[in-house]
Amino acid sequence: MEQGNVTIAPAQGKLGVLLPGMGAVSTTLIAGVELVKKGLGRPVGSLTQYGTIRLGKRTENNQPLIKDFVPLAGLDDLVFGGWDIFGDNGYEAALHAGVIEPERLKLVQEELEAITPLKAVFDQNYVRRLSGPHIKTGQNKYELAMQLMEDIEAFQDRTGVTRMVMPWCGSTEVFMEVDDVHKTLQAFEAGMKENHPAITPSMLYAYAAIMSNVPFANGAPNLTVDIPALQELASDRGVPICGKDFKTGQTLMKTIMAPGLKARMLGLSGWFSTNILGNRDGDVLHDPSSFRTKEQSKLSVLEYILQPELNEELYGDYEHQVHIHYYPPRGDNKEGWDNIDIFGWLDYPMQIKVNFLCRDSILAAPVALDLVLFMDLAHRSGMSGIQEWLSFYFKSPMCAPFLYPEHDLFIQLTKLKNTLRYLQGEEQITHLGLDYYQQP
Numbered sequence: 001m002e003q004g005n006v007t008i009a010p011a012q013g014k015l016g017v018l019l020p021g022m023g024a025v026s027t028t029l030i031a032g033v034e035l036v037k038k039g040l041g042r043p044v045g046s047l048t049q050y051g052t053i054r055l056g057k058r059t060e061n062n063q064p065l066i067k068d069f070v071p072l073a074g075l076d077d078l079v080f081g082g083w084d085i086f087g088d089n090g091y092e093a094a095l096h097a098g099v100i101e102p103e104r105l106k107l108v109q110e111e112l113e114a115i116t117p118l119k120a121v122f123d124q125n126y127v128r129r130l131s132g133p134h135i136k137t138g139q140n141k142y143e144l145a146m147q148l149m150e151d152i153e154a155f156q157d158r159t160g161v162t163r164m165v166m167p168w169c170g171s172t173e174v175f176m177e178v179d180d181v182h183k184t185l186q187a188f189e190a191g192m193k194e195n196h197p198a199i200t201p202s203m204l205y206a207y208a209a210i211m212s213n214v215p216f217a218n219g220a221p222n223l224t225v226d227i228p229a230l231q232e233l234a235s236d237r238g239v240p241i242c243g244k245d246f247k248t249g250q251t252l253m254k255t256i257m258a259p260g261l262k263a264r265m266l267g268l269s270g271w272f273s274t275n276i277l278g279n280r281d282g283d284v285l286h287d288p289s290s291f292r293t294k295e296q297s298k299l300s301v302l303e304y305i306l307q308p309e310l311n312e313e314l315y316g317d318y319e320h321q322v323h324i325h326y327y328p329p330r331g332d333n334k335e336g337w338d339n340i341d342i343f344g345w346l347d348y349p350m351q352i353k354v355n356f357l358c359r360d361s362i363l364a365a366p367v368a369l370d371l372v373l374f375m376d377l378a379h380r381s382g383m384s385g386i387q388e389w390l391s392f393y394f395k396s397p398m399c400a401p402f403l404y405p406e407h408d409l410f411i412q413l414t415k416l417k418n419t420l421r422y423l424q425g426e427e428q429i430t431h432l433g434l435d436y437y438q439q440p
């Protein structure tokens with residue numbers, strides 16, 4: 001295809017979406033796509049479906065839809081598959097998740113029922129509050145990874161898809177730090193054969209994906225692809241990876257508000273965030289070791305946006321707390337409260353209260369869709385390894401080890417759009433605009 005700075009292979013044929021974990025996010029994504037395809041719903045929240053991109057000067061009035069500007073797969077081209085520790089088909093799983101009401105799910109029952117999850121690679125040591133019957137067995141972790149690769153190959157043969165993407169939508173695993181076994185590919189492969197405890201199931205899916213030439217996006221806060229061995233493998237094999245932890249709900253609001261406070265140089269003395277939620281994700285996060293993984297992901301946001309080391313007086317001494325409470329009556333309809341203690345001119349204190357009655361998976365589904373379409377674009381554009389330009393979608397964006405992550409939602413959006421402009425050989429937008437005022 002005729003392009004700008006890079007050659008982008010056309011989005012020909014079907015695109016497979018392989019979902020490890022067919023719970024609330026996955027089924028809301030699949031049901032949503034099927035409803036949209038039938039004209040029974042709108043893909044609100046999706047940049048790939050609604051977003052526009054300005055090209056050239058403001059006076060040119062050239063703002064095409066992103067999906068018309070870059071060659072993305074269409075919704076009709078998506079073919080879903082996945083794995084779960086429960087054997088429920090997509091319809092049963094969506095009913096269980098309780099995000100979309102049963103009457104609406106009935107409209108896409110047939111499409112959802114056609115999706116039966118494959119047996120999962122799972123180990124309760126890594127998600128303590130879950131257990132299920134639909135699980136693979138194998139001699140060691142390496143053999144389990146091989147089984148996942150066979151699943152991927154069989155999916156491609158069965159469906160005839162030309163390309164695939166794997167967004168991790170499985171449960172949050174226990175907190176884990178980079179270990180020696182994660183540092184090189186050699187150590188990692190040996191570790192799989194020795195059943196090393198620092199190699200988690202999500203890492204096996206990621207390994208299988210990268211080995212199968214399938215881009216991997218990490219929707220959970222797990223370590224997963226955030227380790228040198230898998231990053232090196234992805235770069236070497238020309239496979240894009242990105243993560244981690246879909247940015248929805250409270251953290252989305254934080255990365256919208258904090259840049260605003262900082263832009264106006266208002267000080268911060270405290271940010272207290274608490275949530276109640278009652279879905280399976282909330283249940284898993286009730287385990288302190290899974291919660292620690294989530295907490296780390298949520299806490300880092302403010303520090304990177306406010307840069308206390310540069311603004312000691314305004315941001316050098318704030319208290320930041322994040323709490324999640326599992327409260328079953330709420331199901332997927334989370335409620336979050338933020339109390340933000342700020343200070344202004346002459347140090348006068350002020351407070352901001354945010355009470356967000358959000359729907360977690362309704363916010364996550366368009367993020368997952370955009371990641372599927374953009375990761376496929378990245379792959380067809382020859383991009384490999386960490387895709388920092390997709391930071392926009394994550395609570396803990398992955399970036400090169402010598403960089404700090406960019407958390408500011410507006411910088412992230414600029415970066416994303418500038419990457420698209422770069423791919424198509426369009427000029428970058430600097431917002432300088434002085435030339436509009438120059439005399440002829």
Ligand SMILES: NC(=O)c1ccc[n+]([C@@H]2O[C@H](COP(=O)([O-])OP(=O)(O)OC[C@H]3O[C@@H](n4cnc5c(N)ncnc54)[C@H](O)[C@@H]3O)[C@@H](O)[C@H]2O)c1
Nearest residue numbers: 021023024025084120169170171172220246280281360364
């Ligand atoms: N819902 C959101 O808005 C949101 C936002 C950010 C991140 N996330 C993350 O996305 C992930 C999915 O969230 P959800 O709300 O859909 O949770 P969920 O509990 O509804 O679904 C997760 C599914 O993964 C399955 N699973 C667990 N381990 C697995 C494995 N090893 N292999 C295959 N399947 C496995 C579970 O059985 C479950 O069905 C979680 O890690 C969550 O923290 C969700």
